[in-house]
Amino acid sequence: MKTARQWSIAGLGPQDLRIREAEIAAPGVGEMVVRTEAVSLNFRDKLVMENGMGLPLAFPFVPVSDMAGVVEAVGTGVTRFKPGDRVISTFMPGRLDGNGLGNARNPPYRTLGGAHPGVLSEYVTFPADWFVAAPKTLDAGEASTLPCAGLTAWMALIESGHLKAGDKVLVQGTGGVALFAVQIARAHGAEIFVTSSSAEKLERVRGLGVKHLLARDGWVDGLLDLTDGYGADHVLDIAGGSGFAQSLKAVAVGGRISLIGVFGGLEISGSAPDLLLKAPIVQGISVGHRRALEDFVLAVDVVGLKPVIDRRYRFEEAAEAFAHLDRGPFGKIVIEF
Amino acid sequence: MKTARQWSIAGLGPQDLRIREAEIAAPGVGEMVVRTEAVSLNFRDKLVMENGMGLPLAFPFVPVSDMAGVVEAVGTGVTRFKPGDRVISTFMPGRLDGNGLGNARNPPYRTLGGAHPGVLSEYVTFPADWFVAAPKTLDAGEASTLPCAGLTAWMALIESGHLKAGDKVLVQGTGGVALFAVQIARAHGAEIFVTSSSAEKLERVRGLGVKHLLARDGWVDGLLDLTDGYGADHVLDIAGGSGFAQSLKAVAVGGRISLIGVFGGLEISGSAPDLLLKAPIVQGISVGHRRALEDFVLAVDVVGLKPVIDRRYRFEEAAEAFAHLDRGPFGKIVIEF
Amino acid sequence: MKTARQWSIAGLGPQDLRIREAEIAAPGVGEMVVRTEAVSLNFRDKLVMENGMGLPLAFPFVPVSDMAGVVEAVGTGVTRFKPGDRVISTFMPGRLDGNGLGNARNPPYRTLGGAHPGVLSEYVTFPADWFVAAPKTLDAGEASTLPCAGLTAWMALIESGHLKAGDKVLVQGTGGVALFAVQIARAHGAEIFVTSSSAEKLERVRGLGVKHLLARDGWVDGLLDLTDGYGADHVLDIAGGSGFAQSLKAVAVGGRISLIGVFGGLEISGSAPDLLLKAPIVQGISVGHRRALEDFVLAVDVVGLKPVIDRRYRFEEAAEAFAHLDRGPFGKIVIEF
Amino acid sequence: MKTARQWSIAGLGPQDLRIREAEIAAPGVGEMVVRTEAVSLNFRDKLVMENGMGLPLAFPFVPVSDMAGVVEAVGTGVTRFKPGDRVISTFMPGRLDGNGLGNARNPPYRTLGGAHPGVLSEYVTFPADWFVAAPKTLDAGEASTLPCAGLTAWMALIESGHLKAGDKVLVQGTGGVALFAVQIARAHGAEIFVTSSSAEKLERVRGLGVKHLLARDGWVDGLLDLTDGYGADHVLDIAGGSGFAQSLKAVAVGGRISLIGVFGGLEISGSAPDLLLKAPIVQGISVGHRRALEDFVLAVDVVGLKPVIDRRYRFEEAAEAFAHLDRGPFGKIVIEF
Structure with missing residues (x-):
């Protein structure tokens, strides 16, 4: 049984955000364990911690939706990745292509760091389907900015x-x-x-x-x-x-x-x-699907796009990183592990 | 010089609507004279007469945008039609395909019965480009309902x-x-x-x-x-x-x-x-372009679509026809000449 | 351990096609057992039996790609279906949306009754992802004609x-x-x-x-x-x-x-x-993806489309059914269990 | 009555290509006179001179389809251009948007320097609709390469x-x-x-x-x-x-x-x-329509695209320019007036 340090809140409100130790589940069928190298912050991460955004959070709740990391172990049935592969997360797990999930009565908002657990954790155990290969030309901090902010811009301008x-x-x-x-x-x-x-x-x-x-x-x-x-x-x-x-x-x-x-x-x-x-x-634009994220990753490598990072923080500096968000960064805020 | 009876207003306000005699211009290069057989009414026809909708109307102003008729004479350079052809008008003359005319600062609203003269007239002289062939399976009253109401629905559901x-x-x-x-x-x-x-x-x-x-x-x-x-x-x-x-x-x-x-x-x-x-x-949906109207005419003939007409009025009954509009017709109101 | 009768060949060549008894696997994670009610035949089913079409067939090989049936049991993790649900198969398992699988060097031809086992069997155990809900308005014989022939026509005319x-x-x-x-x-x-x-x-x-x-x-x-x-x-x-x-x-x-x-x-x-x-x-047109099959199923129910079946055979008459294929049927050949 | 020097052939066969004097028509309704500054050559220009490509050529026939020039005079009804405007020609006059002209029985091949007269002439008189504004960032030689070769590539990769x-x-x-x-x-x-x-x-x-x-x-x-x-x-x-x-x-x-x-x-x-x-x-890809050429011109200006010209010839060197075509140029061959 592996343990990991992770930032979490025990109840709504950012004042409670602190590092806790947690057990990391072994990968089940189709799942894998990923060692987090970097995460990037979105303004919604703060809203979720502050008021829950109406979501059914499970406490202790780990915030943040976007990460880059390295596959540590894979469960049975995983064919898309193997240990050592560099990956990034997808913002809305399970949205592989086409329209979003849910329906008109219950539109979908099932994201990492929301209805699903977040990634401000040294390790995560998730289905392999929730990841895509990281760009070859970006470091982990840069790569972690793609799943939400990058894909949103790509969906708006290119895919749609x-x-x-x-x-x-x-x-x-x-x-x-x-x-x-x-x-x-x-x-x-x-x-x-x-x-x-x-x-x-x-x-x-x-x-x-x-x-x-x-x-x-x-x-x-x-x-x-x-x-x-x-x-x-x-x-x-x-x-x-x-x-x-x-x-x-x-x-x-x-x-x-x-x-x-x-x-x-x-x-x-x-x-x-x-x-x-x-x-x-x-x-x-509700972020986007996994296929578009894969397209975007390819584009990033081909055109040499380097995401604009306002500042990189260390894992221990998560609170400072969130505080920076409030001041309106120029580009992205990243936390490196 | 041909003359025609036409309903017109000499100034803003529907109370002035009455039949006046007018001269019909001979067709210039690229133009043709069309004998009107039927027109159909849209609610905007009333708005234009009542308040001008901010448009630069020329008085005496002939209202109504949608008509069906028969080509009476063609000017030099007209190749798309010949005398005797059954035609319908286009709502926004000059919008042949693709996006609308104008730009963000001055978006287009140059329609018949608006910035251009209307069709509640026994004859009209317009560029041949402003017309398309009428459906073979509709009478003139039915055909006159296509240019605005019919095309709007077609653009919304099919073309777009x-x-x-x-x-x-x-x-x-x-x-x-x-x-x-x-x-x-x-x-x-x-x-x-x-x-x-x-x-x-x-x-x-x-x-x-x-x-x-x-x-x-x-x-x-x-x-x-x-x-x-x-x-x-x-x-x-x-x-x-x-x-x-x-x-x-x-x-x-x-x-x-x-x-x-x-x-x-x-x-x-x-x-x-x-x-x-x-x-x-x-x-x-800003009605649509001429190419889509041609597509729609084809569809009408192939599927045997019969426009729903609440009531047909005679030319002399234009005032009653407009009054019917206020009561919320089931489908279209048509005036036959 | 459940057993089922199934038509199979022990080696290439249709002369060997006969009913054999086989064990049916219990459903693993994400899988389900479906009781076959009807299958429909495609000409390619004959080609596969005759010459293998270059595919890596596993013998005894059960032919035929298209079926309709009823869910008998579901494994852990299956959420899309429950026992009793009426389902039809998908021709190319795993193609959920968008482009086909594989790449330019190895284009995909991984179908049921080919690289995957076929469905001319009283029961099949497959991943739940390989099925879609059957149309409500069709019987099993009719429904079994949709996955290959029906979807091909839909992809050609509608989706593409x-x-x-x-x-x-x-x-x-x-x-x-x-x-x-x-x-x-x-x-x-x-x-x-x-x-x-x-x-x-x-x-x-x-x-x-x-x-x-x-x-x-x-x-x-x-x-x-x-x-x-x-x-x-x-x-x-x-x-x-x-x-x-x-x-x-x-x-x-x-x-x-x-x-x-x-x-x-x-x-x-x-x-x-x-x-x-x-x-x-x-x-x-390489048949199509699962999302388009779901769209097509909806359309079938709404418009009341009834597939044209030339003749329905009983399970025991599979050889006669295949023989009919050679004579050029008018529409589809179906085998009901 | 204006006269112009133009390269023409009196009958099929390139051996007859020489400079002749011709009268230039005054612009009729909707037409304009354009002073040619440069033309660019396509391989088809040679084929047309050599064998006519089955087209109904009018002799003396002026070859070449693509030009850039300056508006010299406009006829009545011309609103898109005024004297002094820099313009380029369109390859298939009259194809404004959407599909090509003609039908399945008689597919369209009505181009400049073919069914229509060509542009290897000091002046041309054509309908204003046959031109689009030249890019601001290209000289005439560069601009003359867009109507056929440039638009073909744009249609293939971008518009389609x-x-x-x-x-x-x-x-x-x-x-x-x-x-x-x-x-x-x-x-x-x-x-x-x-x-x-x-x-x-x-x-x-x-x-x-x-x-x-x-x-x-x-x-x-x-x-x-x-x-x-x-x-x-x-x-x-x-x-x-x-x-x-x-x-x-x-x-x-x-x-x-x-x-x-x-x-x-x-x-x-x-x-x-x-x-x-x-x-x-x-x-x-049959070159393309005028709207796409306008899009392409915009793109050329925004991205600073400079067409690759292998060599520029003077008006008098047309024969040498055509000879160069046979040797397989790297990019385009241009003739400047």
């Missing part, structure tokens, strides 16, 4: 959006999903527009090769001016809420708005005539 | 929605677009659910072969009960407004909501989590 | 082909896939053209509601005459071989040819200019 | 192929279409494999950033070795003929073969099992 060179892409902000969107759009030859309320962050975005930088106030007019009224073929609406109305103003005729987050509020609203006259597609 | 047999389609109401959606969905083997506040209209829908009839109050729960929580693959949201929130509840995981009208209000609003967790596509 | 009402569909012959194609095309409002060398079979096709019947000799000219030169939006090329050249002549500009069989030879050939000037899509 | 980063693209040869394919694939983050019989040309391809260079003999095995058996997601089959059989071996499961040329013969042939088991899409 079929982005092509010359398309105009508007990205809101400079968080993890936003900077992945910038890098993915750049790798496909798009013309990119980024908004931020921070002039300093916009300067850092310039370093990623983005020419069109827009202050958050008045960004729609800024975009329309720069494009001679055309608008954006793809709008990544990271905030949602009433800001969705601006996305509807900004989207090109026949364009696409990917709605990604809920920081702007749990209710979206906007102008029906904009939606009718321009006939854009509006699509909520 | 790729509906297939076995899909679940939820249609709101029993107006012109709604009943076309029912007939198109039936022709593709879909399972259809129709909502209405009128039990009598629901009974008439049953006569169109629809099994699942839902009272408007509580229709979302009714749908979810009937489908064991699955929801609808395609939701035709005819009203928009705050009712959009219900469409978001009703749509299946990975489904599609087509937003079609603005009767429910000029602002749509709904739950962001529904949009994120189920990742449906939401698309405003 | 996005058939819509008004499309012109050309179907070669009156075998199992062909008649499914006719019924699926009809359920979607298509205009259908069927070819056959048998006037009597064409008459039977008329009974399925098909108007355009074409003698096999000269069918391309027949089609082009009937369509005023347009051709067919979808060509189901059941034979392949040099007949592919005719499919290239027949396909409409921008149309689609689904290549389904190899009766016409293992080499296809045709005119490059036809392929270049008309730019059709040509796609080999 | 939805190429994404990480995809494996196999390009045959180093001619005009091939090198455009390389540059377009690179701009979208693909992994690229190029074949050639010339080691020297492969070295020049390396300079375009391509890592995987394959000798033409045995290229399929080379590709499969490099990809661990996976094959190529996109195969650009430039030659066709019996080489198509190799493309079928090389394509990945679920991949795509774009058939582009007929140098390998007017008959394609290949293995039906490859087509069935891997279920790739095979599509002939």
Whole structure:
């Protein structure tokens, strides 16, 4: 019986987050044990610890959904991996391809670090189907940023959006999903527009090769001016809420708005005539499926995409890492084991 | 110089609508004269007359966008038609295929009976490109219902929605677009659910072969009960407004909501989590392009689709026909010349 | 330990096909035992028995890939089914969605009744993932025809082909896939053209509601005459071989040819200019994935599609059933247990 | 009445090609006069002069389909351009979007420098609809290479192929279409494999950033070795003929073969099992439509794509330019006026 150190909470509320020792289950049929090398944080990890997000958490609850690691042992029937393989987790286990799980009455939100246990643990024992091979060109810290933030941007722009060179892409902000969107759009030859309320962050975005930088106030007019009224073929609406109305103003005729987050509020609203006259597609992006993550991993290796990591913390510094999240990082926060 | 009788208004406001005599232009290069046999009414025709909808109307203004007629004469350079051909108009002249016209700053709303002159006239002289061949199996009254109401339903379900047999389609109401959606969905083997506040209209829908009839109050729960929580693959949201929130509840995981009208209000609003967790596509439907109308005409002939006409009026009865519109017809209102 | 009667061969060659008794394995993790109620035959079942088709058969080898039955017992971890559920098999186990298995060097041909054991057995023990729920509206004999022949036609026309009402569909012959194609095309409002060398079979096709019947000799000219030169939006090329050249002549500009069989030879050939000037899509159809089979099952129930069965045999009459296959059945041959 | 010098032939056969003076028509309704600045050559230009390719040529016949120039004068009704605008021609006038023109009986081959007059002329008078705006970032010689060779590669990989980063693209040869394919694939983050019989040309391809260079003999095995058996997601089959059989071996499961040329013969042939088991899409590419050319022009400007020009000739050197074509240029041959 193996034991592992893991960060966990015994009840809702982040104040209780601390390192506890836990037993690691031996791998059953189809399962494997993975030694965690790095995890990356998403803002939702904090929400889950704080209020549970309505999920049926099992305590002690280990938070965090995204990891990279090395296969330690495999159970019977596992053919996709062998000990020593480098892997990353999938955000929504069991969503292999196509639509999400669940139905209209009970839409799916069964993620790692949520309805399933999290990965802020030295070892995890999960079904082998919950993992994909890690990119060859990334270290563990970088690789750990792909399952949620990276895949979300890939699903929005590529798997659903079929982005092509010359398309105009508007990205809101400079968080993890936003900077992945910038890098993915750049790798496909798009013309990119980024908004931020921070002039300093916009300067850092310039370093990623983005020419069109827009202050958050008045960004729609800024975009329309720069494009001679055309608008954006793809709008990544990271905030949602009433800001969705601006996305509807900004989207090109026949364009696409990917709605990604809920920081702007749990209710979206906007102008029906904009939606009718321009006939854009509006699509909520619920991260994505395993097949798209495999596609994205391939792309990362081929184009040499290096995820933007604001700062790397050590395992013992998890609390500091979460505190950094609150300050709005430029890209991703990573914890290395 | 030919003259024609036409219904027109000399200034905004429907009270002024009356028959006036007008000169009909000879066809220029690429143009043709069409003798109108029938027109069909859309609710927007009333809005245009009442408040102009912000459009640059030229007075005397002839209302109504949809017509069927016979080619009377063609100008030089016209090769698609010859005198005697039976034709129908297109709602948005010049939109041949693909995305709509205009751009994000000035989205397109250049329709017949709006920015362009209307068709409630014995003759019209328009570019030949603005017409398509009428279906062989429909009379003029029936054919006149296709350009706006019919094509809207076709774009939502087929051209954009790729509906297939076995899909679940939820249609709101029993107006012109709604009943076309029912007939198109039936022709593709879909399972259809129709909502209405009128039990009598629901009974008439049953006569169109629809099994699942839902009272408007509580229709979302009714749908979810009937489908064991699955929801609808395609939701035709005819009203928009705050009712959009219900469409978001009703749509299946990975489904599609087509937003079609603005009767429910000029602002749509709904739950962001529904949009994120189920990742449906939401698309405003701005009628459609000429190529899709040609596809639809073919389909009408092959499947023997007969548009549902609530009542046919004579040319002189235009005022009564418009009054009928206010009472909420079952299907379409037609004026025959 | 349960035993079952099953038809099997101890070595290549159909002359050895006879009923043998065999032990039925208890269901392991994720597996289930299904009591077979009916199987349907495909021509490839004969080829496998005769020459093995290059597959690594395990002897005694039980032939046949398609079955319908009732779940008898489930192993641990099975959640999709429970005892008593009516199920049908999938032709290529493990292909859940998206592309086929394998790679360019070793393309996949791992089917039931081939690389995997077959189903001409009173009981089978397979992973639960290899089954889908049977249609509610079909008896076992009818349901058993869906996994290979039915799904092939569905993949060609719907999953890959996005058939819509008004499309012109050309179907070669009156075998199992062909008649499914006719019924699926009809359920979607298509205009259908069927070819056959048998006037009597064409008459039977008329009974399925098909108007355009074409003698096999000269069918391309027949089609082009009937369509005023347009051709067919979808060509189901059941034979392949040099007949592919005719499919290239027949396909409409921008149309689609689904290549389904190899009766016409293992080499296809045709005119490059036809392929270049008309730019059709040509796609080999390798049956399909489980998700599409689930879609098809839904469609069957909603539209009331009844598979065409030429004749039903009893379990003991398997040899006679195979002999019937050689004579070119009209639709499917079924064996009921 | 304006006159212009133009290269033309008075009858079939390239030996007659010489500079003649011709009158240039004033622009009619919807037409415009364009002053040619550069043209680029395609191999088909030679075939048309040599044997007419079965086309109804009007003599004296001016060859060549692709040009860049400046609008000199516009007729009534022209709104898309004004004098001074820089434009490029479209290869198949009148194909604005969607499928090609014509039908199955008479597939379309109505190109400039073919059924329509060519552009090896100091001035041309054509409908304004036959042009699109030139890229801002290319000179006239570069811009003239887009309408046929560039658009063909774009249609194959992007408009039809939805190429994404990480995809494996196999390009045959180093001619005009091939090198455009390389540059377009690179701009979208693909992994690229190029074949050639010339080691020297492969070295020049390396300079375009391509890592995987394959000798033409045995290229399929080379590709499969490099990809661990996976094959190529996109195969650009430039030659066709019996080489198509190799493309079928090389394509990945679920991949795509774009058939582009007929140098390998007017008959394609290949293995039906490859087509069935891997279920790739095979599509002939007939250049493309105007909307896709506009998309491509945008992409060229955004990604800074510079067409590869082997050599630029002066107007008077047209014969030398054509002679160069026979020797197999690396990229495009351009004639500047």
